[in-house]
Amino acid sequence: MGEEFPFDINPMYEGERIRKKGMYVELGGPDQPGFELVRAASMDEVEDGRFTMIGPDILDLKEGSQNTYAMMFRMAGELVETDLESVVERRMHDFQNYIQGYMHLNQRYDIWVRVSKDAVKKGLKSFEQIAKATIRLYKAELPFIEKMEATFITDPDEVKKQLDGAMEIFAQRDARTRDLHDEDVDLFYGCTLCQSFAPTNVCVVTPDRVSLCGAINWFDGRAAANVDPEGPNFAIEKGECIDEIGGEYTGVNEKTVELSGGEYDRIQLHSFFDAPHTSCGCFEVIGFYMPEVDGIGWVDRDYTEPSPNGLAFSTMAGNTGGGKQSIGFLGIGVEYFRSPKFIQKDGGWNRVVWMPSRLKERVKDGIPADISDKISTENDTKTIDELKEFLKAKDHPVVKNWIEEVEEAEEEAAAVSTAGGMGMPMQMQQFAPGQIMMPAMGGGSGGGIKIILKNAKITISEVKFEEAEGSKKKGK
């Protein structure tokens, strides 16, 4: 490709910074409008490789200037469909960054591009070269794109005019993404990309559930499966719906058996406790059940302090993952917080009691307004006891469950030897890292937990000695 273009094209230029002093021109960015748009069209509408320039080309722009910028691509192909537009468009950032001397930041209507002086010196003279290189990369990576053409605009009036139309399309797309749900599609997508490290993990990616690593949504899965149906992203026929709330489908279960080598036979996509989705190793956020409050906390990789249960992300994550269903813990991608089906089997947001403030802020648009203030962060509470007080004070929905359970527990008080004296509003379960916590279901399961006492002070007012039966016979 180097022979054809006066610049090198290589992934190593991703992240290449072009500073102001080395910049030939700036396009879009903080001071000028700019956008990029990829649209699907029919085969006869697109002329492969055609380039149209509206407004001055690179060499006609004033050196050092900031300019309006629009890049509009149209693609066609048998498998090309409107739903793939945004996936294709997002790759623009990768591909254009492969171009040496061309810096591309952000996406959609936020794009910020700089062309370096060096690139111009080496022979970059027209946006046509950029467009051709971009098209080349698109067609190489996504062969379902059979034809592609480009229109680049630097004329300020034309950019403004086109931007209005583009904004409308972005809004429509967002609405489509928002309104597209598991029940609207017949195909989910499996992702086994991370099997190179986590050989037993399978992500089921649905319109309402992004991959655990956050990198693959349903549209990405669809695009990748179109490119290479036998590759690491593949379609899963969802089949019959077994449990609408939990998100259990016959097709997913069949695939689960197949891909886990028979280890698991069910997955509920939107459940925390009952046959939850398996967790890999690179999940962005881990959810953890706190039996003391019957609520679920979430902690992300960037939060390094211990959570209210005393455990930090890495400790809990160390007990989850590896493609296993770990009841009591669940790895998810951040985007899943915005899913309307977010752990809906187990109460959804009404079951969420704690998350780090930065994570909460990041996903606040996904949190129902009536619950948001009731979800604690490290700024309010750092321990279970503090959390308990907080939830009580805020009248969090989980508090209702406590009362019911206390009643239940009281009924069984005589039989339960460990809970009574602890002053807990509900039955207490001890757990150590590594142990799987089940939701408190009332009734004391001894659970076979072994307790080793160290440095424990036991004050005993009186000890009576009695020879145990049989000891004489056994003793030497």
Add this chain to the structure above:
Amino acid sequence: MAKEGLFKIGGLENVQINIGKIVSEEDEWEPMGPVPCPEVEDMRHWYMKLLDRYPPFYAPYCDMCCLCTFGKCDLTGNKKGACGLDMRGQQARFVLIACCMGASAHCGHGRHMLHSLIDMFGADVPVDLGTQINVEAPIMRTVIGVKPKVLGDFAKAFDYVEEQIAQMMDATHTGQEGSYLDYEAKAYHVGMLDSLAKEASDMIQMIAFKYPMGADVPLVDIGVGCVDTDKPIILVIGHNVIPSVAIIDYLDEHDMRDLVEVAGICCTAIDNTRYDFKAKVVGAIGRQLRFVRSGVADVIVVDEQCIRADIVEQAQRVQAPLIATNNKALYGLPERSGDPAEEIIEDLASGKMAAVAILDPEKVAEVVPKLAMIMKNKRKNIRTLPSDAEQKEYAARCYDCGNCVLACPQGLPIDRAMQELAAGNPEPMSILFDKCVGCGRCEQVCKWEIPIVDVMQKTALKQVKSEKFKMRVGRGPVLDTEIRNVGAPLVLGTIPGVIAVVGCGNYPDGTEDVYKIAREFALRKYIVVATGCGAMDMALYRNEEGETIYEEFPGGFEAGGVVNIGSCVSNAHIHGAAIKVASIFARRNLRGNMDEIADYILNRVGAAGVAWGAMSQKAASIGTGVEVWGVPVVVGPHGAKYRHAHIGRKDDLTKWDVYNMRDGSKVRCEPAPEHLILGAETVEEAIPLLARLCMRPVDNPSGRQIKLTHYMDLSMKYLGAYHDDWPIFVRSETDLPLARKEEYLKVLEKDYGWKIDWDSKKILEGPLRKQDPQFDPTNLERLLKGAE
């Protein structure tokens, strides 16, 4: 009356039990795997698997054996020695001896530190690495099945290693092992022991001295020019940081820290800066002789490893008193720990004694700072480098015999430079300064007794004095959270691999080589990790913006990070990172499970090491220890002197069969990784080779695509051509580098006879195998479904 022993409590009333902390029982953390604390025979199946695929290739550095009194035995021409051992056996035996020496150095160092640290802090210092590390000692967990909780627990690691080294060294005695493969297997065993000893050694100093961790450790000064010559200067050389820490503590306690410079050479220098950010790093091993000769140091303190054997004489030459602090390096000196500090100071300051041994670190700390203050004053007018007139006279003595060039390990053109110098042009000589490894062999052979080291240093004095660079403090282990963060980019290929720059300073063409290697890969978003000499030497250069490599790139285990892991012993954290990948992503049990973990790494984790200046026996055990965990190593041209290479034979495809764990079938794979240890002649050869060695059978298409892109790109950049067998790594069109996909498809069709469907741009015929996303590779039969 109650007696000791078992009794049963019949009932409890009004008993309050307060429990401060509940911990899970040791045994429950993971089930014990099949090979805890393995003897060589327990792991032999794995060692032999590696040796079968990567058979030893010998380069007999010495073809005689002179270890017993039957000898010398000439082993050339398929002759056996008096004991019956043949050439291959003898070469492999020497590999094992070298590895035992190296592992002993790490283990001895660690054991020695453990004694000192327990003396200082007690055995109960908790292993607390913060909330971002869950797998605290991955090698120890894996190899001996122990999860250390307190300082004292590390004794278990040393106990095991010591016994095993004795067993392995035993096998090198005359009349023992007779198979070269079993010698090699034993060397692998020792390499594994070495990795464990290093991990334990670094962890004990980390937890006792509370070294900083993570990506945000500060930058510290490195370079001769950073040392403030207005202050008294204490120079510490070696690897065992205990005496230096004692000195630094003493300075702090006596409000003297800002009055005195503590400068270091070798790993003690790195570890000093982990303890005290004010400590200065002079540089790596290559600077030792030259910095000592420069006379800047007022007192020289040596501990252990990589110290010149003639250090006493060199120190004397510049009238700097020397203190030996470790029983492994006593230089015939009297041990004076029992004498009052004042007496020792008096003896050394007066010149009555030039050097002493003091094995008690507290006493060292009492003596050295005061002595440095006195010596600073006394040594004020000492001139150590030649005067201008002397320099001229020395240069004029040279009659161009060329002995120096022949003696120089790198064959530097010292003779021509000396002639130029005589003619009034110092530049050629000054250029040699950075390429010189500082061994001083040239002086030994100079018939005219020209102090070549000093002459060269004088020509480069200006540049040496301006050597002020920054190095990020060695940060110890990679955090578990960092591993999680890079999981997705590693499998997607946006991070194409991990390159470990390790080892000593015997560079064929100067320190800049390691800078070049590290920067090339960091720019390409590989993760570059570094330790020891490599970590220091790569700091000595700047980019166009004037930034050192540690300023240019972030210090986290992330895309394009340049991560200073720490000293030689910190090397173990690099293995540790790979082991954590298995633990974190695949939840493989580590405990007593080394073969499975190494197998996982070999087939999945795209990492390669480069010991470009490998010199010592430690480097031999380090390299072998990296290999045995499934990570390939490239050594520089001097690496051939280790006598063997482990070179994969891609012409024999049967060697590349790998099981698919899912169904037990055999899959013929591409040679990935192709070799386990081999030398490269030049940096231009090494760089593409490293990229090639980052490929793994399990790469998914996006990962392979990027790995292949860099490999081919680097081949073209450094060698001007593609390797003619590059298609062996192409499984389908999705593996092809994106920017040149069509061009490569044409090449595959035209030059390699592959069948391409040009309508769909798909490869129809040609690849060795198809990429199978369900491929779950292993070399171990026991991991196959249904195997028991």
